[in-house]
Amino acid sequence: MTNELAAPCAADLAAFLDAKxxxxxxxxxxIVPIRxxxxxxxxxxxxxxxxxxxxxxxxxxxxxxxxxxxxxxxKASLILSxxxxxxxxxxxxxxxxxxxxxxxxxxxxxxxRAALGERVSIGAHSVVGSDxxxxxxxxxxxxxxxxxxxxxxxxxxxxxNAVIGEEGFGFAYDEFGVPMHFPHIGSIEIGDRVxxxxxxxxxxxxxxxxxxxxxxxxxxxVQVGHNCRIGAGTLIMAxxxxxxxxxxxxxxxxxxxxxxKEKVRVGDRAYTGLGSVIIEDVPDxxxxxxxxxxxxxxxx
Numbered sequence: 001m002t003n004e005l006a007a008p009c010a011a012d013l014a015a016f017l018d019a020k021x022x023x024x025x026x027x028x029x030x031i032v033p034i035r036x037x038x039x040x041x042x043x044x045x046x047x048x049x050x051x052x053x054x055x056x057x058x059x060x061x062x063x064x065x066x067x068x069x070x071x072x073x074x075k076a077s078l079i080l081s082x083x084x085x086x087x088x089x090x091x092x093x094x095x096x097x098x099x100x101x102x103x104x105x106x107x108x109x110x111x112x113r114a115a116l117g118e119r120v121s122i123g124a125h126s127v128v129g130s131d132x133x134x135x136x137x138x139x140x141x142x143x144x145x146x147x148x149x150x151x152x153x154x155x156x157x158x159x160x161n162a163v164i165g166e167e168g169f170g171f172a173y174d175e176f177g178v179p180m181h182f183p184h185i186g187s188i189e190i191g192d193r194v195x196x197x198x199x200x201x202x203x204x205x206x207x208x209x210x211x212x213x214x215x216x217x218x219x220x221x222v223q224v225g226h227n228c229r230i231g232a233g234t235l236i237m238a239x240x241x242x243x244x245x246x247x248x249x250x251x252x253x254x255x256x257x258x259x260x261k262e263k264v265r266v267g268d269r270a271y272t273g274l275g276s277v278i279i280e281d282v283p284d285x286x287x288x289x290x291x292x293x294x295x296x297x298x299x300x
Contacts, residue, residue, distance in 0.1 A: 007027050007028070008027075009025050009027050010023075010024070010025050010028060010063045010077050010079075013028070013042070013063070013065075013079060013091050013095065014079050016090075016091065016094055016095070017065075017087050017090065019079050019080065019081065019087075020079075021078075022071065022077065022079070022080065023060075023063075023075075023076065023077030023078055024061075025077070026040060026061055026063065026077060027040055028042045028063060030042070031092065031096055034052055034055060034064070037062050037064070037076075038059055039059055039061035039062060040061060040062065041059075041062050041063070042062075042064075042065070042091070043062065043063075043064050043065075043088075044065040044066060044087075044088035045065075045067065045070065045084060046066075046084050048067055048069035048070060056070070056075065056076035057076070059076060060075035060076055061076075062076045062077065063078070063079070064077070064079075065078075065079045065081050065084045065087050065088045066078055066081065066084050067080070067081070067082075067084055068080045068081075068082070100121065100139065102119045102120065102121045104120075104121070104122045105122060105126070105142075107125050108123065108124065108125065108126045108127070108128070109126070109127045110127075110128040111128060111129055111130040112130075113130040113131070114128045114130060114131075114133070115133040115134070116128075117134055117135045117136035117137070117154060118136045119136060120134050120135075120137070120139075120140070121138075121139045122140045122144075123140060123141045123142035123143070124142045124143070125142060125143045126140050126141070126144040126145070127144070127145045127146065127147070128140070128146045129146060129147040129148060129150070131148060131150065132146045132147075132148075132150045132151075133151045134146075134152045135152055135153045135155070135156065135192065136154040136155070137154055137155045138153070138154060138156040138157070139156070140158045141157075141158060141159045141160040141162075142160040143161045144158050144159075144160065144161065144162050144164070145163045145164070145165075146158075146164050146165055147163075147164075147165040147204075148166065148167075148187065148188070149165070149186070149187035149188065149204065150165040150187070150188045150190070150204070151187070151188070151190065152164075152190045152194070153192035153193070153194065153214070154192045155192055156190060156192065156193065156194045156195070157195045157196070158196045159195075159196065159197050159200075160198050162197070162198065162200050162201070162202075163200075163201045163202075164188060164190075164196065164202045165188050165202070165203075165204045166201075166203065166204065167181075167184040167203065167226075168203030168206070168226035168244060169203075169225075170182035170184065170226060182206055183206070184205065185206070185207065186205025186206055186208050186209055186226070186227070187204055187205060187208075188202060188204050188210045188211075188212075189209050189210070189211045189212070190202075190211075190212045190216075191212060191213045191216065191232070192214050192215070193214060194212050194214070194215065194216045194218075195216075195217040195218060196212075196218045197218050197220035197221065197222060198221075199220055200218055200219070200223070200224070201222075201223050202224040203224065203226040204226060205226050206226050206227060206244075207227075208227065209227070210224065210227055210229075211228075211229045211230070212230045213231050213233075213234075213250070214232045214233075215232055215233045216231075216232065216234050216236075217234075217235045217236070218230075218235075218236045219236060219237045219238040219239075219240070219256075220238050221238050221239045222238065222239065222242075223240075223241045223242065224236075224242045225244035225245070225246065226244045226245070227244055227245045228243075228244065228246050228248070229248070230248045231247075231249040231252065231268065232250045232251070233250055233251045234249070234250060234251060234252040234253070235253050235254070236248070236252075236254045237254055237255050237257075237258070238257075239256055239257045240256065241258075241259045241260070243259070243260060243262035243263075243264075244262045244263075245262050245263040246260045246261065246262060246263060247264075247265040248260065248266045249265070249266055249267050249270065249284065250268045250269070252266055252267075252268070252269060252270045252271070253271045253272070254266075254271075254272045255271075255272050255273055255274045255275075257274060257276075258276045258277075258278065259277045259278065260278045261279045261280075264278055264279065264280060264282075265281045265282070266278060266282045267282050267283045267285070267286070268284045268285070269284060269285045269299060270286055270287070270288065270299075271286075271288070271299060272287075272288050272293065273287070273289030273293075274289075276288055276289055276291065277290075277291040277292055277293055278293045280292070283295070285298055285299045287299060
């Protein structure tokens with residue numbers, strides 16, 4: 001059930017979070033959403049509400065990581081937190097996430113010149129090309145293609161059916177009106193702790209580099225075009241398209257179905273609304289929505 005402990009108790013979680021346990025110490029056997037709270041289960045509550053109070057009083061043999069407003073109002077055991085969801089996540093990762101096997105599936109095709117770090121895992125039917133470098137503790141899932149000059153940092157996750165490093169869709173018409181492909185001879189650099197979702201694509205640069213900085217998280221079905229740069233800590237949601245040469249700053253949050261026009265810059269800590277179409281540069285620290293996207297407000 002856990003990485004080291006057979007069955008953690010409430011006190012174990014409190015000690016891990018360097019927090020005080022209010023109420024009884026009890027073994028934690030399940031993880032549940034607050035609406036399904038039951039005995040010996042762990043849940044969390046970000047905001048105070050009376051329905052959650054009722055649930056916690058109905059199940060005093062449970063543990064909830066919750067906002068300080070709940071103190072003294074419920075019978076359940078509590079760990080008070082200013083960031084309940086984040087501390088809940090940390091406990092899940094530490095105590096309840098299954099250990100993952102490392103190694104290379106026998107059906108994977110890994111070129112002998114590819115450079116693999118320690119404890120790398122590569123799933124079934126994945127292909128790793130000759131110029132690929134993969135850092136320590138990175139997990140490549142099933143049916144992934146890594147081709148061309150691709151450098152991936154440590155502790156990354158590349159989900160199934162992602163394609164990273166193949167050539168992009170760059171064409172120019174010749175004098176006869178025939179589209180001629182622009183050779184993509186550049187590379188891709190991916191930082192540490194990057195997450196790339198299933199069926200997403202990251203194109204290698206035409207010239208120079210496509211860059212995903214440290215802690216970038218990309219959802220499923222996302223397209224990142226050639227020569228893009230995605231700043232550290234940015235999250236890009238499902239079905240978004242980042243066209244070639246676009247720059248997305250650090251700490252951004254791009255909602256599902258966001259489209260960023262080629263060579264446009266999205267500023268640091270910018271947020272986009274659902275389906276936003278960004279055709280001109282976006283300043284830092286703003287929320288933009290619409291098609292074409294317009295500034296709605298400044299972020300707090």
